Amino acid sequence: MQPISGWGRYPVVLADERIGEDLEKVTRDAVLSRGLGRSYGDASLPATEGAVVAGTWMADRILSFDSQTGVLRAEAGLSLERLNALFLHRGWSSPVLPGTQFVTLGGMVAADVHGKNHHVAGSFGQHVQSLRIRVADGRILEVNERHEPELLRATIGGMGLTGHILEVEMRLERVASPWIWQQTERVANIDELITRLRRASDEWPYTVAWIDGLTRGRNMGRGVLIKGRWARPDEAPAGLPHKGRTLAVPFELPSWFLGRPVIRTFNAAYYRFLGPREPGGLVDPQKFFYPLDSIRHWNLLYGRRGFSQYQCVLPPGDDSAPRRLLDKLTRGNGASFLSVVKDLGRAGRGMLSFPMPGITFSLDLPLRGAKTQKLVDDLNRIVIDCGGRIYLAKDTLTRPEDYRAMEPRLDAWNEIRRRWDPSGRMMTALSSRLLGDDA
């Protein structure tokens, strides 16, 4: 029995985590599967203390790869890091790359992750061809668009609640070189940022913006727009990107460390030094896609009380919503170290997946008790009012009634889920908090 938590280090639950190379064995008595534990809140935690949790990251064998079509099949614990290390220099990449490579294939399916190219590639689930899953009654089946398509769509973005994902078959994408060509530009405020982000997305496959989550007034939402594409072979150097140095946060820092002064200094420096870079230049994909991966255990920066991330999407139609959201955030003492903005494209086939057309904001929130709860409640109010939704893989504090109000798809998904798990065996702390599962 050991204490486990998500990346935000709160909440912490005692669990009987069984990690092993044989997923059929470790999932036998488990009520949920957990990969590398990179979801921020309680998505990978059990609802009841001492429940059996299957740890999948050791089951990471590649079972087949077709170098003609790019179709890859692997055990669900395979990390994106290993996949990148193995395939990028051969000219293949996962078509969807989230903000960290320390995630497993199973986790990427369960959260239906998205990346900087969501506006062209959609979410991870769009590239999944087939899954081997163990459903609640212990049966193991292969699900895809021909066989049990409803279960497939409920599992993509289903937060692991429809069954244990054992194997994933997906299609990799050809890339022109193992380097990224990047351009950056500075943007003065949030309205301009959103306009420029949308325009950039017409021309670039990878776009994202970082914003200063502290500045108020005219310059609220000032930031840096980052655009990228795979470098052409004639632009790329002959060699591969060097394996960069990684730093590690050696111990838990005091909780006040990432307070306003430090964040303000960081944000100002970032704004000054990171842009603009015309006409652009080559960067290592590691730095482009996963800037924070070079600092191991960066979650310790937030200290004992931990942190959460708030990520929501605001659909088009209400142009003032982004400004209202930022206004709430900058006023609410919720000093956010890293605030990231991205335009999302069409929703995928996952029944409960997060992405939908609109603008998504992700904000790190140090946990400060009732104050943070109030901030999340206020932010959720804005999201509900404009018809948006939140990303469950990040959430820690949303209230069930608010989640229900922003999630009209919940009943349809639950119906499929219950068909495969009538007694409610598969359960997580998140499903018990938000979806009304009885712990």
Add this chain to the structure above:
Amino acid sequence: MGRALARKMAARGDQLFVLGRNMDDLARSIRDLETHAGSGEISHAYCDLTDTSSFVPALDRANEVLGGFDTVILTAGLFATQEQLETDPELCRRMLIVNHAHSVVFLEEARRRLLERGGGTICAFSSVAGDRARKPVVLYGSAKAGLSYYLEGLDHRFRARGLRVVCVKPGFVRTGMTAGLKAPPFAGEPDAVATVVLRAIDSGRPVVYAPPVWRWIMAVIRRLPRAAMRKLGF
């Protein structure tokens, strides 16, 4: 750790022949290794450390397929906690036989073949548990101590004839074997261990601790007086 090591060797183009006892599982591992290698097929054969009759056919087959091998690596072994071993004599018997007697018998077969070719490398995974008798690993440690002794002796006896012996002594490494145990400080990752071991195989270093910090930890533990070992919990 065996998987991590084999992946690194496959990725750098070494010709591999893989032994294992569960043929379905072995076939999956082979496909994984072939993907790491990028091209070419990797062969495999049945070999079970609990069954000495499987050793000769497996090594003969490897010899045939590879056209003679120059390195033999043994990573297999059985692990159980001291409590499990104390209460289950049958498990204890199997652990002692596999980790010591049968490991030695297997490596003797490998040694004969390597010496016939004029030398080569034997690399076997022992454990820091074999360095000093300690309360939580009395039985497991006794088997591993025997294995370490044997490997050291091989090095003394056959080094001059071209046989290089690498005794790997892993400390706590997060693997399938240690899953469920509480990880102590300095716990290692299989990938990092594999890097260290591969370097030792290439250079023929006789003893390698992995992660390397265990060399210093064990240097201290080996020197502790008996009275202290009786008191201490590790």
